[in-house]
Amino acid sequence: MGMSVVGIQLILESVPVSNTYSLTKQRTKQLRILATRANSMDIKSTVAFVAAAAAWTMSSGNSSTDTTAKSTGAPTQCPVTGHKVEGSSGCPFSQGLPLPDPGHRCDPNSVDEFKIPDVPPLTDKQREVIKATAPVLAEHGVTITTHFYKNMIRAHPELRDVFSETAQKLGHQPRALASAVYAYAVNIDDLTPLLPVVDRIAYKHTSLHIVAEQYGIVGKHLIQAIVDILGDAVTPEIGDAWYNGYWNLAKIFIQRERDIYSAAVQAGGWEGWRPFKVAKRVKESDEITSFYLKPAEDTGKPIPTYHPGQYLGVSLNIPALGHKQARQYSLSDAPNGEYYRISVKREDGVAIPTPENPEVPNHPGWISNVLHKDLHEGDLIDVAPPYGDFFYEPSTVTPNAPLVLLSAGVGQTALLSILKSQIDNADKKITYATVAKNEKTHAFGNYIRDLEKSHKNLTFKVFYSSPGDKAVQGAHFDHHGRMNLEKIKDSLYLDDDATEYFLCGPAAFMTDKLKELSALGVDEKRVHLELFSAGELPSGN
Numbered sequence: 001m002g003m004s005v006v007g008i009q010l011i012l013e014s015v016p017v018s019n020t021y022s023l024t025k026q027r028t029k030q031l032r033i034l035a036t037r038a039n040s041m042d043i044k045s046t047v048a049f050v051a052a053a054a055a056w057t058m059s060s061g062n063s064s065t066d067t068t069a070k071s072t073g074a075p076t077q078c079p080v081t082g083h084k085v086e087g088s089s090g091c092p093f094s095q096g097l098p099l100p101d102p103g104h105r106c107d108p109n110s111v112d113e114f115k116i117p118d119v120p121p122l123t124d125k126q127r128e129v130i131k132a133t134a135p136v137l138a139e140h141g142v143t144i145t146t147h148f149y150k151n152m153i154r155a156h157p158e159l160r161d162v163f164s165e166t167a168q169k170l171g172h173q174p175r176a177l178a179s180a181v182y183a184y185a186v187n188i189d190d191l192t193p194l195l196p197v198v199d200r201i202a203y204k205h206t207s208l209h210i211v212a213e214q215y216g217i218v219g220k221h222l223i224q225a226i227v228d229i230l231g232d233a234v235t236p237e238i239g240d241a242w243y244n245g246y247w248n249l250a251k252i253f254i255q256r257e258r259d260i261y262s263a264a265v266q267a268g269g270w271e272g273w274r275p276f277k278v279a280k281r282v283k284e285s286d287e288i289t290s291f292y293l294k295p296a297e298d299t300g301k302p303i304p305t306y307h308p309g310q311y312l313g314v315s316l317n318i319p320a321l322g323h324k325q326a327r328q329y330s331l332s333d334a335p336n337g338e339y340y341r342i343s344v345k346r347e348d349g350v351a352i353p354t355p356e357n358p359e360v361p362n363h364p365g366w367i368s369n370v371l372h373k374d375l376h377e378g379d380l381i382d383v384a385p386p387y388g389d390f391f392y393e394p395s396t397v398t399p400n401a402p403l404v405l406l407s408a409g410v411g412q413t414a415l416l417s418i419l420k421s422q423i424d425n426a427d428k429k430i431t432y433a434t435v436a437k438n439e440k441t442h443a444f445g446n447y448i449r450d451l452e453k454s455h456k457n458l459t460f461k462v463f464y465s466s467p468g469d470k471a472v473q474g475a476h477f478d479h480h481g482r483m484n485l486e487k488i489k490d491s492l493y494l495d496d497d498a499t500e501y502f503l504c505g506p507a508a509f510m511t512d513k514l515k516e517l518s519a520l521g522v523d524e525k526r527v528h529l530e531l532f533s534a535g536e537l538p539s540g541n
């Protein structure tokens, strides 16, 4: 269900692959063995070892397989680390100045961070260095990215408005960034498998209004963090390769994000934040409230449409933090030209006491609580246009193929939009199954039950994991316990191999459902997932 990735493919295709050097299979294998062995060593010796291995492999490769390599002249030397650099295009931190250079400091602070450098495509040699050092990044990636965030935010406090405080604190964002960088390194020869991931990240970025200039800030602090953590084991050759690698990757994102912004504007939307007014608030359950949002300034034109399943970015001031925060919320209604509706669960937070800290307080979520407590009808909130690669697009599936929508908790929102957009097609059979804790936390139950009565094409199944005393089985809910697909398998349209499955809920829920669907013979290609947090989508394997 992903959007077109033609844009990225074009960029990738336009990057000429330098054929100045190629490794024999035998040498590549040796290099991999060396890199694997390096995993058990300490940081500095690992990097030095792997780099040495790469350099050895490449220099010995050069003599036998390279027919086009240019003569690089005498080796140059990094004035700070003393490392000899053969054939380097220069120090990354002096923007390609040859080494040794009188002004050279090996200091990332000398970089003009707002300038997007005109980096050349990666050479084969740089690809090999990146691949060879990938295991080290995998091992120390989170340490590097945690250090990177701390320093970057210190140098650029305005980015507190952009990055999630919580994702930093809980380590989610450093982990997501580290694994993206690692995935890039190991797929460096063929980035095609990464294209859907790039799309997913690019949509998240655009929903937070990330702009090209910020890649300079991130690039500078990321390279600085690699140097800080790995020390002088980062030879200019390694630094050079990663600097070039970062910018080649950043340019893919910058281009894709530019395309997304342009498409939004062309579709009658806008780029960045636009003030919207809360036209209505509706309490849907004890913990979920819907907000109906209309543009603060009425232009008289319909608001831009969206694909059901997509989300909005919202940004607002958090008084307790003294700055803004931004989050994504799925659109929970069908496109209607008049308003956007989001439905937000209030995150009360859970205290998780440990033996060392039995009195640990719970941490309520920042934005959801401000939305619930302080955002009233008539108030304003900044909104980014609808984005996202998880959506239902009838033109891309077999006409009238059945649709199965499986959600847990507030994961209902994205699927409710899909349900509402398709329900009036009487030829489309739809099953909507959801699991909630109990009747108090269950939202939209009456609404969907009424839809089921008036639409023969809809089947509605409800699971309560801990139903309360007042919940009546058969009336309020169908099954007691977690969602178990065996119990509703007659409603899953398993006989039709065109049935499409859309899942939204916590990662553990989706992993379980993927496994259950697979056991019931459903091909993973027909299963589409949305995750309400950063990180990789779960897989059934």
Ligand SMILES: Cc1cc2nc3c(=O)[nH]c(=O)nc-3n(C[C@H](O)[C@H](O)[C@H](O)COP(=O)(O)OP(=O)(O)OC[C@H]3O[C@@H](n4cnc5c(N)ncnc54)[C@H](O)[C@@H]3O)c2cc1C
Residues within 6 Å of the ligand: 164, 166, 167, 169, 170, 311, 327, 328, 329, 330, 331, 343, 344, 345, 346, 347, 348, 349, 350, 363, 364, 365, 366, 367, 368, 369, 410, 413, 414, 531, 532, 533, 534
């Ligand atoms: C594509 C997408 C669509 C989404 N759609 C929806 C939607 O339709 N409806 C919806 O309600 N949500 C949705 N979300 C989730 C939403 O974006 C927010 O993540 C959610 O509202 C929590 O934000 P928050 O600022 O309130 O909590 P955060 O401050 O981000 O905290 C997140 C969680 O961590 C806990 N926490 C915070 N700080 C700490 C700490 N120091 N130690 C331990 N725990 C801590 C909080 O209690 C909370 O449970 C979506 C997310 C994505 C990515």
Ligand code: HEM
Residues within 6 Å of the ligand: 159, 162, 163, 164, 167, 168, 173, 176, 177, 180, 181, 200, 201, 204, 205, 208, 210, 211, 214, 215, 216, 218, 246, 249, 250, 253, 533, 534, 535, 536
């Ligand atoms: C090549 C460079 C970059 C890479 C590889 C990268 C990678 C990622 C990844 C993997 C995620 C998590 C996506 C998800 O699963 O939700 C993410 C989210 C995010 N990125 Fe980037 N990113 C890059 C550049 C930037 C830049 C330049 C900025 C802006 C300064 C930025 C800001 C964010 C923000 C704000 C989030 C949301 C999570 C949060 O709030 O902490 N990123 N990025």
